[in-house]
Amino acid sequence: MSLRSSQWYGGDDRNSYIHRAWMRRGLPADAFNGRPHIAIANTASDLTPCNAHLTEVARSVSDGIYEAGGIPLNLPVVSLGETQVRPTAMLWRNLAAMATEEMLRANPIDAVVLLGGCDKTIPSLLMAASSVDLPAVVVPGGPMLTGTFRGQPLGCGTDVWRLSEEVRGGTMSNEDFITSESSMIRSRGHCNTMGTASTMGLMAEALGMVLPGIAGTPAPDSRLLEGAHATGRLAVGLVEADRRPSTVMTRASFHNAIVALAAIGGSTNAVVHLLAIAGRLGVDLSLDDFDRIGSDVPLLVNLQPAGTGLMEDFFRAGGLHATLAQVRDLLDPTAITVTGRPLVEAITGAQVWDREVIRLRNEPLIEGAGIAVLRGNLAPDGAIIKPAAASADLLQHRGHAVVFDSIEDFHARIDDPDLEVDASSVLVLRGCGPRGYPGMPEVANMPLPARLLEQGVRDMVRICDGRMSGTAYGTVILHVAPEAAAGGPLALVRTGDVIVLDVPGRRLDVEVPADEWAARTPAPQMLAAIAHPTRGWEQLYVRHVQQANTGADLDFLVGSSGSEVSRESH
Ligand code: FES
Numbered sequence: 001m002s003l004r005s006s007q008w009y010g011g012d013d014r015n016s017y018i019h020r021a022w023m024r025r026g027l028p029a030d031a032f033n034g035r036p037h038i039a040i041a042n043t044a045s046d047l048t049p050c051n052a053h054l055t056e057v058a059r060s061v062s063d064g065i066y067e068a069g070g071i072p073l074n075l076p077v078v079s080l081g082e083t084q085v086r087p088t089a090m091l092w093r094n095l096a097a098m099a100t101e102e103m104l105r106a107n108p109i110d111a112v113v114l115l116g117g118c119d120k121t122i123p124s125l126l127m128a129a130s131s132v133d134l135p136a137v138v139v140p141g142g143p144m145l146t147g148t149f150r151g152q153p154l155g156c157g158t159d160v161w162r163l164s165e166e167v168r169g170g171t172m173s174n175e176d177f178i179t180s181e182s183s184m185i186r187s188r189g190h191c192n193t194m195g196t197a198s199t200m201g202l203m204a205e206a207l208g209m210v211l212p213g214i215a216g217t218p219a220p221d222s223r224l225l226e227g228a229h230a231t232g233r234l235a236v237g238l239v240e241a242d243r244r245p246s247t248v249m250t251r252a253s254f255h256n257a258i259v260a261l262a263a264i265g266g267s268t269n270a271v272v273h274l275l276a277i278a279g280r281l282g283v284d285l286s287l288d289d290f291d292r293i294g295s296d297v298p299l300l301v302n303l304q305p306a307g308t309g310l311m312e313d314f315f316r317a318g319g320l321h322a323t324l325a326q327v328r329d330l331l332d333p334t335a336i337t338v339t340g341r342p343l344v345e346a347i348t349g350a351q352v353w354d355r356e357v358i359r360l361r362n363e364p365l366i367e368g369a370g371i372a373v374l375r376g377n378l379a380p381d382g383a384i385i386k387p388a389a390a391s392a393d394l395l396q397h398r399g400h401a402v403v404f405d406s407i408e409d410f411h412a413r414i415d416d417p418d419l420e421v422d423a424s425s426v427l428v429l430r431g432c433g434p435r436g437y438p439g440m441p442e443v444a445n446m447p448l449p450a451r452l453l454e455q456g457v458r459d460m461v462r463i464c465d466g467r468m469s470g471t472a473y474g475t476v477i478l479h480v481a482p483e484a485a486a487g488g489p490l491a492l493v494r495t496g497d498v499i500v501l502d503v504p505g506r507r508l509d510v511e512v513p514a515d516e517w518a519a520r521t522p523a524p525q526m527l528a529a530i531a532h533p534t535r536g537w538e539q540l541y542v543r544h545v546q547q548a549n550t551g552a553d554l555d556f557l558v559g560s561s562g563s564e565v566s567r568e569s570h
Helices: 014-023 054-067 089-106 121-132 158-169 174-179 196-206 222-241 251-264 269-281 287-294 311-316 319-326 407-413 450-454 514-519 524-529 536-544
Strands: 037-042 071-076 111-116 136-140 147-149 152-154 372-376 379-385 396-404 426-429 461-464 476-481 498-502 507-511
Touching: 037 054, 037 089, 037 222, 054 071, 054 111, 054 222, 089 121, 089 536, 111 121, 111 222, 121 136, 121 196, 121 269, 136 196, 136 222, 158 174, 158 450, 196 251, 196 269, 196 319, 251 269, 251 287, 251 319, 269 287, 287 372, 287 379, 396 407, 407 524, 426 498, 461 498
Parallel strands: 037 071, 037 111, 111 136, 372 507, 396 426, 426 461, 461 476
Antiparallel strands: 147 152, 372 379, 379 476, 396 498, 498 507
16 A cells, blocks of 8 residues: 555655654654554644643544554644634634635645534534545534523523523523623533534534444543544554545535434534535535425424423433434445445444434424425525424514614613514514625624513514524525525615515515515615625635625635645755
């Protein structure tokens, strides 16, 4: 077997001398003699608290690599703390993917173990690995344990939204709200709801990119380190088998990921991330595939935000394998995992240990609960809604639009006593797409007007060209494409227009006479709110970002460049 790393280390000329000499630093004498060099792409960072424990995980991976005869090499890569980075972590997902891709390609490695957790980290790692297409495997960092406040479990994110709405509605004091803060994050690990981080860890396994059985293991559980160790050993075997992301992540794998996404009630953010990963691999995946494959799949997992449990409950109840075993007939049996064996084989015999947390197929939480894709004169290229997180009585709705031109405009006016809004209104927030904000922030789950909260209103139809947190809930139509800032019709809507939502009919329309609609121009206030960055990454991003319906990747990053680098550095 000819190793890629031997292009650097093989031979007895001056260049190979330089590559070896600088890397020796205590490595065994035979380290450059046919042993695979495996990078551990590590997103551990104190500023990404959800991933801070990954350095310990990396040590177990490293032990496994050594044990199987490889050489482990720690490779710190760009990390993104969802709650910390401004203006939104999504602005930096493609930057992280691009930087990681180039470092994987530039360095003398034969395979990579990808360590991620917090929302954007697993997507960016998978995008990078797909574009380099070296053998790769993911270890998801795992969720934190369940926190409690005054005897009640706390779900990260979801309960922040719920408690803050209670403060605004007058049913909880702000003092009690702040007291709950120290109970929210109980342990190491990422958010413990079925938010984006939990979803993407499970998606990585459903795609076949995780050693089966690891995704969803809580971060403090010793079985995570055991799995990390086994993954290190597997990574060495991947080199020998020449099993690459393009070998594993086929269209069949994306089919299975979409089935899994619906069955677990996963985050809407998975739609843009899966589309972006598929784009890197050249897999023909479209927004409509999510509706076609996933919308009839039953919701089986009773976790926040769609239900009540948290990831610790999910793991105890049997996790992803027990869930997928319930919908095994819907899975594509040809999809394989990093082991080289079919995913359906890995889930054989998986049992549900708690039927309140993971429902049996004949007792689902909701029938047909996958992502629905809407089209109409407000969203010609599509928009999505997660019916499992929405109010059933709002899935068919007519209401007058109340339009906001930016998130700042929204915050300035939503509690204005003069704002004409009632429970039947449709809140429209624009200028929050990939290009307009820039970075497509998680603002679509707009807080309801305090005056309506006080009246007991807990949900309204909301429409936005941005995203919403995977921990959020409500009748929210999001990822509207094209976005307002890219010339989408959302830019033409005015307060008072009648908007018609028909989720069963998959329609989202505004009722304005055709001649009046044709004569409208984008609202000047909205145009004024659009960002126009003049340098750096933000400018590059705004010039090249694509719309949500294709994954919001940069146009020049779609596809793969492989792992070859033909020129020497000296
Ligand atoms: Fe990191 Fe939620 S903030 S996963």
